[in-house]
Amino acid sequence: MGWWADGPMDVTGVSAPWVVCVPHGAAEVQRQLSALEARGGRVHHFDARDLTTEQGIHGSFAEVLQFPAYFGRNWDALVDCLGDLCGAVTGGGVGIAGVIRDADRLLEAEFFPLFVSVLCQGADRANASVDLDGLPLDRPALAEHFVLEFRDFDPGAIELRIRQPELAVTVGDGFVGAALDPEEWR
Numbered sequence: 001m002g003w004w005a006d007g008p009m010d011v012t013g014v015s016a017p018w019v020v021c022v023p024h025g026a027a028e029v030q031r032q033l034s035a036l037e038a039r040g041g042r043v044h045h046f047d048a049r050d051l052t053t054e055q056g057i058h059g060s061f062a063e064v065l066q067f068p069a070y071f072g073r074n075w076d077a078l079v080d081c082l083g084d085l086c087g088a089v090t091g092g093g094v095g096i097a098g099v100i101r102d103a104d105r106l107l108e109a110e111f112f113p114l115f116v117s118v119l120c121q122g123a124d125r126a127n128a129s130v131d132l133d134g135l136p137l138d139r140p141a142l143a144e145h146f147v148l149e150f151r152d153f154d155p156g157a158i159e160l161r162i163r164q165p166e167l168a169v170t171v172g173d174g175f176v177g178a179a180l181d182p183e184e185w186r
Contacts, residue, residue, distance in 0.1 A: 011097045011145040012036045017170060017177030018123035019116050019146045021103065021162075023153035026174065033097055033147070041094040041143065048105040057115065065089050065098075075118050082122020082144070095143025103148035107161055116162045116178055119146045124180045 011032045022029050033043050050060040058073040066089050067081045090096050106112050126144035130136055158176045163169050166184045170177040
């Protein structure tokens with residue numbers, strides 16, 4: 001997996017990509033998730049069976065990531081909550097990785113490209129030390145990444161489903177990564 005050997009992907013740090021699609025059980029991802037936990041960060045697991053509808057996504061994310069009671073259960077509210085997670089969920093501000101197992105179940109869902117974009121938007125906010133206007137935040141950047149594990153890993157099919165103008169999508173040996181395209185978002 002040349003991508004990690006070259007250093008651009010690290011689920012323990014604040015560098016893009018924010019969403020990484022990998023084969024189920026990818027050894028380097030597992031090593032990085034363990035390293036995040038060893039530093040005090042948190043790894044949260046999601047079952048794709050709970051994410052097959054928009055309502056299921058909102059409910060599961062609200063429960064697993066302990067969103068506040070006023071969470072609006074819509075895409076914009078999901079971005080807001082992902083960008084401002086509580087300390088208990090992040091290991092006191094160390095960072096999180098959300099792991100979605102059996103992501104194959106989501107690939108053909110109509111909302112899948114939007115879901116990936118929303119994850120990127122929320123993680124981009126969390127990983128930043130400045131707000132959308134470029135002003136310093138009153139908190140340090142927080143490592144936040146989402147790992148989508150596929151049993152039938154087809155990089156070409158995944159890339160086709162998530163490619164959209166606002167995302168920078170990288171395809172390599174054993175991965176598909178996505179982050180916000182800085183030309184579109186900054």
